[in-house]
Amino acid sequence: MLWVVAPRSGARPLPRIPWKKFPVHVTRPLTGACLVLTAALTLTGCFAPSDQSADGADDRVSVAMLQPPRSALSPLSDDAFKLSRWSTAETLVVLDDNGDPQPGLATEWTRVDDTTWEFTVRDGVVFHDGTDLTADAAAHALEYAAQAAPKPRILDGVDLTVAAEGDTVTVTTADGDPLVPHRLSSPQLSILAESAYDGDTVSPVGTGTGPFELVEVNGTTSARLERFDGYWGDPARLSGIDVTFVPDGTARAAALRTGEADIVEAVPVSQAALLDQELLTEVPMPRTNTLHLNAADGPFADPGLRAAVRETIDRRALVEGVYEGRADVAEGLLGPALPWSADRPERTASTEATDPDGVAITLATYSDRPEQPEIVTVLAQQLEDAGFEVEQAVREYANIEQDMLAGEFDAFVLSRATVLDSGDPLAYMASDFSCDGSFNIAQLCDADVDDLLAEAEPLATGADRRTAILAAEAAILATDAAIPLLHERVIQGDAAHVADSAKDPRERLLVTPRTRLD
Template identity: 30%
Template structure:
């Protein structure tokens, strides 16, 4: 996070050449995006796409990450682990929420009490289910009392689920989706016109270094050629995501260029393992053997994004370097199908969001599976509809990604593979395995890093043996960016970082 460690309290915003812009200047950064946020409430949103609008902009956490993804103080000045189940945080004393409320220990407690309240029903509550109580010691000291040791606690507190919400907003909206977000961050919410635009303004009373732009507009522009044309003509400064097919055109432009950075997460194909025919592991294994991933990475993605062997990118703690994926073997695929009772083939539905690469990927998979007698019907959905469909279990086989907001394997494994996360919490494969659950739970408690790595390795080996998913590639964050823009980044987690953006 570019905001981490910005504790100087400076109120001037410096440009690249050293000039200082007046705090009230209204430079507007326009970001053209494929799809709208499904929520502006960080305790209810389920995608990095939505979190990118609020995380590190409207909301901030007790801790954050610097440009090297290292944990740094943010709203907490310091912390100490008092014992296996007690963490103490000393809070900043110079911070106010956007609505004028003072940031104190009471706000921290109110935020996490709401997140963990079963009556509120936040789909993100599971990531901090081990927190028994947030205890106020004094106005600027809180303790997290855990039911069991939890090694990745700081990584979760740095992710969007843990953004601190104004007590006034909590009082106003209660357990309902917060429509007018109020945090402590460098940008203040102005308005949201669903399906069109979200507008933020610079927080002139921000406790840290002021943002360099005065206003940000997140515009929803579903058509990619329109998004990239907006950057070319100056109607937008950033367009994302960017398909690989557009790389050459963007780079050839006089006014735009391609932004690229490696992510924590992966893109993959998965199955609803509760639904026939994919409730039979042999069918999932057959499909895994029939897909030639090297050809897909080259033909569909032009080798953008690294080779993946699991749900974890190589930069994530817990990555299993030696994990072997299914070899391309049509004979074995046909044998497994016949053993499962489908010697004459079968028909399936492959679902995807309306993204060019994913549609191309679906078409290649359709062609490849034809070779083992599987007829594939491709279902293309608008992004929001696709998310709802995967959460509700209305899909059979689908293409999806998980960006990993924390850089720790727990975020992938607990959200995507633990049985308690089935549905909107992330386990859209509807996968349940008691041994895997136990390994994930044990890894959460384990303080020894090497032992944690061993536990995650075993869990990933079982998941691969049961063919829960087919890894496609390590995600690379890409966008079209105006040559007039500097300071823009996309974090390994996939969050858009705009606090240091300046426009010529």
């Protein structure tokens, strides 16, 4: 019997649909169950329960993910992190727990001079389409990313050229860049087979190198992966992965509680207390929830009004109220996931607050993360108590991103991973707070900030670079264009029979070759 359980007690078993009668794969269209779940939870899709064998050696894992693909799973976008979490697309370099680069599809590398790096490509790697990984194939993937418009965020401000010779890929940058290996660890620079690239389109279906092959994508609803037996590393313990995209946090939590999903991404804080605590893992994340104020246009072009917001916000109320204590009050843009950030210099206010006196503002966020609308509601009340008139705007991320980046709102609350790309927070700061940053929600352009970011950029990893990063952070905070609210902890749900799923603060790993169902 196939149990399809609605998020209520007293669920009944439904007859198993005879999938083997179909000549092609279908995505388990359990229509009746979907209707029940949709009515109860506004669920966007149904889950495919794992087919566990008696010895646990030929199992599929069902995964409920937070956000659907935004760019058709293009590795040049943030969708790349889904490919990485499914272990289907890989990079030349990976990062260890300390954020230091380690061999991936490249076995070693050398810094030839200030602007030139050579990477030796691993031998014996086969793409999912049957072609071999070569230096030429790796160079083709990197060159395509470097020439893309827009570029992957990891290459913001980086002029990069690539060449191949023998088993070596040479990466040259216009300026000295000590973080080239870190950059090449970003899932946005995954190495796919040449067949993946067709004009302006990049398809990861059947073109990666990982232990799981992506074989089917059903729009923004689901995806299916199969174990790739030609994998160059340790073989996967699972036979496959069934992914369902479920933006509704209540539905994701219900899927864990009822057993419809084996692994659940981003269990909402509001749902965590309702679940078996032994199924949850809580990890401090390099992710900060920040209030961005439009420093270029509108009321918050006035530094005094930005200072008024900074003095008004009660961060502790957000942590204790919205997050039920499952977060950390922000002292800066960087949080406890980066322990060295606690050595930041003491901050002093540089601008006196101006009385809001009824100034009208728009405060916006997105609904994909369930805590975000709640934060906006609490912030709106705090700001209104201080004298602002607040209009709230909440939409799905896909429908608000363009206006957010164009500066259409006076204030925007964003949950942002601070070392998502390179493992080094400077790339995040440059992208979000420099004059030329591509993700500059606050429309901030400050000479002191840009100068300090530029000073930190050429420094080698280590104490001096970290000190320079904290100086840049202090300059950003001094503008009051970005007011960090709290540092998040991710809550991941794993069914009791799931073993060795990754609990990754950087959100790059989830299902790995070691993951299994016991």
